[in-house]
Amino acid sequence: MATTTTAPVTRRRRIDFGAPIVYLVALIIISATVVPVAYIVINGFRTTKQLNEAPAGWPDPWTFSTYGRVLFGQDTLFWSQAGNSTVVALGTTLGVVIFGVMAAFVIARYEFKARNLLYALFTAGLLFPISVAILPLSIMLKTLGLNGSVFGLIIPQVAFALPTTIIILVPFLRAIPKELEDAALIDGTSRIGFFWRILLPLSGPGLVTVGVLAFVNSWNAYLLPLFVLGAGGAGQSNYTLPLGVQQFSTQYSSDTAGVLAFTSLAMIPALLFFTLAERRIVGGLTGAVKG
Amino acid sequence: MSSKHLRKRLEIGFFAGPALLFYVALVIFPIVLAAVYSVFRWDGLGPLLDPTCIEAYAANGSLGPNYCNRFVGIENYTRAFADPVFLGAIGHNFLILGLSLLIQGPLAIGLALLLNRKMRGRALLRLLIFIPYVLSEVVAGLAWKLLLMPNAGFDTFLDVLGWKGDKPNWLADPDIVMWTMFLILTWKYVGFAVILMLAGLQGVPEELSEAAQIDGASWWQTQRHITLPLLGPTIRIWAFLSIIGSLQLFDMVWVTTKGGPNFSSATMATYLVEIGSSRQQIGYGTAVAVILFVISLIIALVYQRFALNRDLEGATTGKGR
Numbered sequence: 001m002a003t004t005t006t007a008p009v010t011r012r013r014r015i016d017f018g019a020p021i022v023y024l025v026a027l028i029i030i031s032a033t034v035v036p037v038a039y040i041v042i043n044g045f046r047t048t049k050q051l052n053e054a055p056a057g058w059p060d061p062w063t064f065s066t067y068g069r070v071l072f073g074q075d076t077l078f079w080s081q082a083g084n085s086t087v088v089a090l091g092t093t094l095g096v097v098i099f100g101v102m103a104a105f106v107i108a109r110y111e112f113k114a115r116n117l118l119y120a121l122f123t124a125g126l127l128f129p130i131s132v133a134i135l136p137l138s139i140m141l142k143t144l145g146l147n148g149s150v151f152g153l154i155i156p157q158v159a160f161a162l163p164t165t166i167i168i169l170v171p172f173l174r175a176i177p178k179e180l181e182d183a184a185l186i187d188g189t190s191r192i193g194f195f196w197r198i199l200l201p202l203s204g205p206g207l208v209t210v211g212v213l214a215f216v217n218s219w220n221a222y223l224l225p226l227f228v229l230g231a232g233g234a235g236q237s238n239y240t241l242p243l244g245v246q247q248f249s250t251q252y253s254s255d256t257a258g259v260l261a262f263t264s265l266a267m268i269p270a271l272l273f274f275t276l277a278e279r280r281i282v283g284g285l286t287g288a289v290k291g
Numbered sequence: 292m293s294s295k296h297l298r299k300r301l302e303i304g305f306f307a308g309p310a311l312l313f314y315v316a317l318v319i320f321p322i323v324l325a326a327v328y329s330v331f332r333w334d335g336l337g338p339l340l341d342p343t344c345i346e347a348y349a350a351n352g353s354l355g356p357n358y359c360n361r362f363v364g365i366e367n368y369t370r371a372f373a374d375p376v377f378l379g380a381i382g383h384n385f386l387i388l389g390l391s392l393l394i395q396g397p398l399a400i401g402l403a404l405l406l407n408r409k410m411r412g413r414a415l416l417r418l419l420i421f422i423p424y425v426l427s428e429v430v431a432g433l434a435w436k437l438l439l440m441p442n443a444g445f446d447t448f449l450d451v452l453g454w455k456g457d458k459p460n461w462l463a464d465p466d467i468v469m470w471t472m473f474l475i476l477t478w479k480y481v482g483f484a485v486i487l488m489l490a491g492l493q494g495v496p497e498e499l500s501e502a503a504q505i506d507g508a509s510w511w512q513t514q515r516h517i518t519l520p521l522l523g524p525t526i527r528i529w530a531f532l533s534i535i536g537s538l539q540l541f542d543m544v545w546v547t548t549k550g551g552p553n554f555s556s557a558t559m560a561t562y563l564v565e566i567g568s569s570r571q572q573i574g575y576g577t578a579v580a581v582i583l584f585v586i587s588l589i590i591a592l593v594y595q596r597f598a599l600n601r602d603l604e605g606a607t608t609g610k611g612r
Contacts, residue, residue: 022405022406022408022410023410025405026406026410026412026416029419032478033422033423033482034422036435036438036478040438043437055442055444056443056446099309100310103307103310103311106303110299110302118307122314126535127535127587128318128322128584129539129584131541131560131564131580131583132322132581132584133321134580135325135563135573136321139324139573140321140324155313156317158313159313159314159316159317159318160317162313163314166310191299220427220428221427222541223541223542223560227568241427242429245430245433246429246546249433256437259433260437263437266427267426267430267434270425270426270430271422271425273425274421274422274425278418278421
C-alpha cells in the first residue's frame with residue numbers, strides 16, 4: 001500500500017504540487033459552464049410572480065405547471081418545432097453525407113486534370129459564409145417557391161455544408177490503401193463496385209463524423225431559417241426550434257417563467273444529442289482542424 | 292481504350308456532379324449575384340433592370356442615366372463607408388476579433404496546459420466544458436439575456452462576490468454592451484478552444500518534456516520552450532477559426548440586442564440583415580455583404596500566407612498531399 005502511493009509521487013513531484021490548483025481551476029470552469037445553464041433550468045420552476053418579486057432565487061415552492069404548459073399545453077408549438085428541426089437536420093445530414101462522400105471519392109481516388117481545381121473550389125467554400133449569400137439566396141428560394149418549406153432549408157444547408165464535409169473526407173478516403181482497390185479491380189469489380197462494397201464500409205467512422213457535424217450545425221442554424229421561414233411567412237408551427245424559441249421569447253416576453261421553461265427545453269435536445277455523440281463531435285472538430 | 296476513358300469521365304460526372312451542382316447553384320451563384328445586386332438600388336421585388344431602361348438600350352445602344360436610375364455604380368459602397376453606423380459595426384467586429392485573440396486564446400491555452408494531465412474526472416470535465424459550445428447561439432443568447440436582466444442571476448452573483456451598489460445595465464448600456472457581448476461569446480467558445488488545445492497537446496510527445504525535465508528545466512520552461520512551439524499549428528488554426536467567426540458574428544448579437552441599443556452592438560452581419568430584410572434595400576445590403584466578404588477574404592488570405600502556410604501545406608490551393 002505504502003509503495004503504491006509513494007512511488008508515483010516521488011517520480012512526478014510537480015503533479016503532487018500542482019494538483020490542488022488544477023482541481024480548483026477545474027471546479028471554477030465547471031461552475032462557469034454549468035451554473036448559467038442550471039440557473040435557467042431551475043428558474044423555470046418558479047412562477048412569473050415569484051420571478052418579478054425576486055429575479056434570482058430558489059423555487060419556493062417548486063412549480064411544475066410552466067414546464068407542463070410549454071410541453072403539453074393546448075397551443076404549444078414546442079413539439080412541432082422540435083419535429084421540424086429534426087426533419088431538417090436529418091435531411092441535411094443525409095444529403096450532405098451522400099453527395100459529400102461521392103465528391104470526396106472522386107477527388108481522393110481519381111486522376112484527372114481538373115481534380116485540384118475541383119478540390120480548391122470546394123475548400124474555398126470555407127470562406128463563403130452564408131451571411132454573404134443570404135440576401136440573393138433568399139430571393140432565389142422565393143423565386144423557386146421554396147420559401148417557407150423544409151426544402152428551402154435543407155437544400156442550401158447541404159450546399160453550404162459540402163466544403164467542410166469534403167475537406168474532412170478526402171484525406172480519410174485517400175488513406176484507404178491503394179492495394180485494396182487494385183485487388184478489387186483484379187477480381188473484376190468496377191470502380192463503382194469498389195466504392196459501394198469496400199470504400200463506403202471502410203469509411204464509416206469518417207461518415208459518422210461529418211454526419212454529426214452537419215446535424216449539429218443544422219440543428220443550431222438561425223440565419224437561414226430566419227429568412228426562409230421567418231421572413232418567408234411560414235406559420236410558427238413550421239418554425240425550427242431556434243427560430244421558435246426566439247419568437248416565443250419576443251412574443252411572450254412578459255411571461256418570464258414561460259420563456260425560461262421554453263429556453264431550458266430547447267437546450268435539452270442539443271445536450272442529449274451531444275452526450276451521445278461527444279466523441280464524434282470532438283473527434284470531428286479536431287480532425288477537421290488537423291485537416 | 293477511348294470507351295474506358297469515356298467511362299471514367301462518366302463516373303467522375305456521376306459522383307462529383309450532384310455536389311458540384313448544389314455547391315455552384317446555391318453557394319457560388321448567390322455570391323456572384325450579391326456582387327451584381329450591389330451596384331443597383333433595388334428593393335428585391337420588381338425586375339432588377341427597369342424595362343424602359345432595356346428598351347432605351349435597344350434603341351440607343353447606350354444606357355441613358357435617366358432611364359437606368361436603378362443602376363447606381365459604386366454608390367452603395369461609398370454610402371456604406373460614409374455611414375458611421377456601418378463603420379462602427381466594422382469596429383465592433385474587430386473589437387471582438389482582437390479581444391478573442393488576446394484574451395480567449397491565452398486563457399484557453401493556459402487552461403489546456405493545466406488540464407493536460409491525468410486526473411480524476413477528466414472525461415466528465417471535458418464533457419462539461421463543452422456544453423456551452425453545443426448549445427445553439429440562439430439558446431445561449433436567450434439564456435444570457437435572462438441571466439443579465441437587472442437583479443437576476445448575474446447581478447446576484449456579483450452581489451455574492453461583494454459588488455455593492457448599482458450594476459450596469461449589461462445589454463442596454465451602449466458603453467458596455469460590446470464588453471458584455473464578449474463575455475457571453477467567451478463563455479460560449481472558450482470550451483471549444485480548450486478542447487482543441489487539449490487535442491493538440493495529445494500530439495506533443497511526452498518524452499520531450501520528460502527529457503527536458505531530466506535536464507533540469509522547470510515546468511514553465513518546459514511549457515514555454517517545448518510544449519507551446521509544438522502546439523503552434525493548433526493555436527494558429529484556432530486563431531483562424533476565431534478570426535473568421537468574429538468577422539461573421541451574427542446570431543448571438545441578433546438574439547440578445549439586435550445590434551442595439553442604437554446600433555452600439557451592431558456587427559457587419561446584423562447591419563446587413565437589418566438593411567436587407569427590415570428595410571428591403573437589397574442593393575445596399577448586398578454591397579455590405581460584398582464588403583464583409585472581401586474583408587474576410589483578405590484577412591484569410593494574408594493569414595494563410597503568413598501563418599498557416601506550413602501547417603496546411605497548401606491544402607486550399609489543392610497541392611496538399
